Amino acid sequence: MNTVTLTVKNTPxxxxxxxxxxxxxxxxxxxxxxxxxxxxxxxxxTTLGDYFTIAGEAGATAADTKIVINGDCTKxxxxxxxxxxxxVIVNSTCxxxxxxxxxGGKLLVKGNVHSFCGLAMKGGEFTIEGNAGNYLxxxxxxxxxxxxxxxxxxxxxxxxxxxxxxxxxEMIIEGDVDIHLGTHMEGGRIIVKGNANRRVGGQVVxxxxxIFGKINVMMPGYKQVGEVSLDVDGxxxxxxxxxxxIGERHPKRKGETVYGKLYMKQ
Amino acid sequence: MPKDVTDVxxxxxxxxxxxxxxxxxxxxxxxxGVKNACAIGAEKFNHQRLPGRVQRPxxxxxxxxxxxxxxxxxxxxxxxxxxxxxxxxxxxxxxxSCQAMSIGxxxxxxxxxxxxxxxxxxxxxxxxxxxxxxxxxxxxxxVKNRADRxxxxxxxPAHAHxxxxxxxxxxxxxFFTVKGHKxxxxxxxxxxxxxxxxxxxxxxxVQQGYDYELLNAFRTAVRGEALPDFVGGVPKEKIQAMADDxxxxxxxxxxxxxxxxxxxxxxxxxxxAINLTRDMxxxxxxxxxxxxxxxxxxxxxxxxxxxxxxxYAVDLSRRxxxxxxxxxxxxxxxxxxxxxEACFYIATDPGxxxxxxxxxxxxxxxxxxxxxxxxxxTEISDIHIPVAMVGVEVxxxxxxxxxxxxxxxxxxxxxxxxxxxxxxxxxxxTRVDELLAKGGA
Numbered sequence: 001m002n003t004v005t006l007t008v009k010n011t012p013x014x015x016x017x018x019x020x021x022x023x024x025x026x027x028x029x030x031x032x033x034x035x036x037x038x039x040x041x042x043x044x045x046t047t048l049g050d051y052f053t054i055a056g057e058a059g060a061t062a063a064d065t066k067i068v069i070n071g072d073c074t075k076x077x078x079x080x081x082x083x084x085x086x087x088v089i090v091n092s093t094c095x096x097x098x099x100x101x102x103x104g105g106k107l108l109v110k111g112n113v114h115s116f117c118g119l120a121m122k123g124g125e126f127t128i129e130g131n132a133g134n135y136l137x138x139x140x141x142x143x144x145x146x147x148x149x150x151x152x153x154x155x156x157x158x159x160x161x162x163x164x165x166x167x168x169x170e171m172i173i174e175g176d177v178d179i180h181l182g183t184h185m186e187g188g189r190i191i192v193k194g195n196a197n198r199r200v201g202g203q204v205v206x207x208x209x210x211i212f213g214k215i216n217v218m219m220p221g222y223k224q225v226g227e228v229s230l231d232v233d234g235x236x237x238x239x240x241x242x243x244x245x246i247g248e249r250h251p252k253r254k255g256e257t258v259y260g261k262l263y264m265k266q
Numbered sequence: 267m268p269k270d271v272t273d274v275x276x277x278x279x280x281x282x283x284x285x286x287x288x289x290x291x292x293x294x295x296x297x298x299g300v301k302n303a304c305a306i307g308a309e310k311f312n313h314q315r316l317p318g319r320v321q322r323p324x325x326x327x328x329x330x331x332x333x334x335x336x337x338x339x340x341x342x343x344x345x346x347x348x349x350x351x352x353x354x355x356x357x358x359x360x361x362x363s364c365q366a367m368s369i370g371x372x373x374x375x376x377x378x379x380x381x382x383x384x385x386x387x388x389x390x391x392x393x394x395x396x397x398x399x400x401x402x403x404x405x406x407x408x409v410k411n412r413a414d415r416x417x418x419x420x421x422x423p424a425h426a427h428x429x430x431x432x433x434x435x436x437x438x439x440x441f442f443t444v445k446g447h448k449x450x451x452x453x454x455x456x457x458x459x460x461x462x463x464x465x466x467x468x469x470x471x472v473q474q475g476y477d478y479e480l481l482n483a484f485r486t487a488v489r490g491e492a493l494p495d496f497v498g499g500v501p502k503e504k505i506q507a508m509a510d511d512x513x514x515x516x517x518x519x520x521x522x523x524x525x526x527x528x529x530x531x532x533x534x535x536x537x538x539a540i541n542l543t544r545d546m547x548x549x550x551x552x553x554x555x556x557x558x559x560x561x562x563x564x565x566x567x568x569x570x571x572x573x574x575x576x577x578y579a580v581d582l583s584r585r586x587x588x589x590x591x592x593x594x595x596x597x598x599x600x601x602x603x604x605x606x607e608a609c610f611y612i613a614t615d616p617g618x619x620x621x622x623x624x625x626x627x628x629x630x631x632x633x634x635x636x637x638x639x640x641x642x643x644t645e646i647s648d649i650h651i652p653v654a655m656v657g658v659e660v661x662x663x664x665x666x667x668x669x670x671x672x673x674x675x676x677x678x679x680x681x682x683x684x685x686x687x688x689x690x691x692x693x694x695x696t697r698v699d700e701l702l703a704k705g706g707a
Contacts (some may be wrong), residue, residue, distance in 0.1 A: 141397055221483070241345055
């Protein structure tokens with residue numbers, strides 16, 4: 001696997017749209033060609049070379065390409081967005097849409113990410129070592145298909161509206177989450193190892209939510225149905241099992257109504 | 267001899283009352299009186315004749331004062347600003363006509379601006395919910411003629427839309443609602459006992475920030491499932507009784523306002539209210555409507571909607587595509603994050619409504635304000651361009667809160683030599699074309 005190292009040399013005044021910073025756009029290119037790829041600041045069209053020092057060359061395919069980004073990326077959007085394969089490591093905090101619509105490969109952010117990251121993610125591994133903002137792994141505005149595959153792991157906390165319209169895949173948040181977790185979920189699983197604020201699993205049709213800590217206010221549409229022993233992301237424990245959201249429509253399978261599941265660690 | 271102009275459309279709130287009578291002096295220059303309007307609507311007409319109105323563009327000087335300049339100078343300065351700026355916020359549009367908006371959008375496309383309207387600090391969250399789950403709605407005429415259960419949730423039309431209750435929602439006698447108020451059951455759900463609550467048959471006091479939970483409880487109750495003893499401070503018996511009563515309606519309507527759109531959860535509150543409306547349609551006919559406030563803000567959503575597919579916060583900076591993301595391309599976020607280089611405000615007063623931090627950020631950028639009045643925003647602008655008042659001094663199309671377009675009427679002449687929004691924007695558009703043809707500013 002070939003490594004391309006990008007080092008930030010100019011911080012954008014406004015925010016920079018870096019949708020070309022991903023292994024698919026870099027594949028088969030030398031440093032000089034990568035420097036010519038577009039970067040956008042409002043209506044001004046610039047190149048990656050204007051903002052980054054680029055070293056190394058990419059592999060023949062995206063899968064053979066690894067990108068390491070050093071320097072301050074706080075004002076950079078769309079890093080690793082739509083990536084299909086390969087690897088991206090960002091040694092900084094990033095702005096919005098990081099890892100959104102990714103369908104494969106590995107993306108590691110060694111800092112925080114802003115909102116709308118991992119939007120409608122289809123596959124691959126996305127790890128955030130810091131905190132994540134709002135709408136993590138959610139759907140784009142007006143879409144009913146949020147995260148549908150892959151693994152999204154946040155080592156810190158996440159904001160509100162996490163996993164809205166999620167339909168598949170796995171999301172692990174090792175810290176706390178704010179309001180509206182998994183709203184409108186129709187599949188997949190969300191594991192929160194810290195506390196969840198309020199409105200957990202509102203309007204959930206299908207899917208599983210695991211909360212290791214506390215929920216400040218329980219939704220009225222959830223009903224406890226029993227207790228189960230489970231092994232969740234390496235933790236074996238007893239969980240109280242709830243079904244819901246009872247106020248929402250639910251499909252039937254083999255004559256049985258399918259509900260969303262909420263598990264609270266005992 | 268003064269004359270009466272009848273069937274005048276009120277240019278103040280989203281109710282767009284269409285039965286005003288305005289008395290005008292025989293030289294067609296002064297408004298002498300307004301009948302049928304509410305106090306706020308009448309004031310909008312009375313403003314027209316107030317002394318001290320700004321009649322020519324003004325430019326900020328180094329000492330902070332304003333100096334009068336010509337329209338041509340103002341147009342040239344504005345066009346240069348728009349062409350130079352890499353990202354411009356073009357906010358407002360709610361008090362102008364749809365025709366003016368479409369010219370403004372043409373400029374925005376050419377200069378890569380971000381077009382946003384007052385929904386961004388108002389019913390934007392309702393629009394997000396509608397994007398997510400759709401909306402079963404109706405017209406205000408249907409409410410007047412059919413509704414026998416009316417719910418006001420988190421809104422206070424007694425103050426915000428003063429004639430809404432008498433024209434459409436509580437008191438009028440309609441085709442199937444011949445008993446008027448007596449034939450309707452009015453519910454008010456709010457965390458405060460408002461003046462609208464005083465007109466209601468039943469007031470449900472919800473704990474602040476528990477609307478989502480309460481709406482979820484209503485949906486659960488409508489499905490006949492068990493509830494906890496209290497939800498948001500409301501006992502389960504009351505929720506169940508109201509759910510049963512709503513099911514027995516012939517036609518129900520939910521009106522909602524800022525109490526849902528700007529409390530915890532925002533769009534989710536509307537989303538679940540829309541879903542409750544959908545559930546109710548399994549039992550009877552039910553509709554839901556946003557109490558849109560700022561006159562033609564609905565029109566701005568309509569025009570943006572048919573031109574770009576999004577009703578507000580439309581980012582045209584990439585030219586080849588329209589993008590929309592609440593939290594990113596919305597005015598307050600753009601200003602707070604310093605994502606724009608210049609501001610162009612038209613027909614709205616963000617200075618009076620935006621958070622202080624956003625306006626501090628705005629005050630540090632070159633700013634143009636197009637507005638008939640002196641307002642909070644003109645105080646932090648580099649240029650103030652006065653224009654004729656739409657709906658008073660010039661006509662144009664406006665949309666009512668139920669998305670019905672109404673052609674507004676000109677009542678009096680604007681002051682001598684004053685441009686209308688349409689004329690001004692057309693001139694700016696032409697100047698932008700000239701500058702772009704020359705290869706930029």
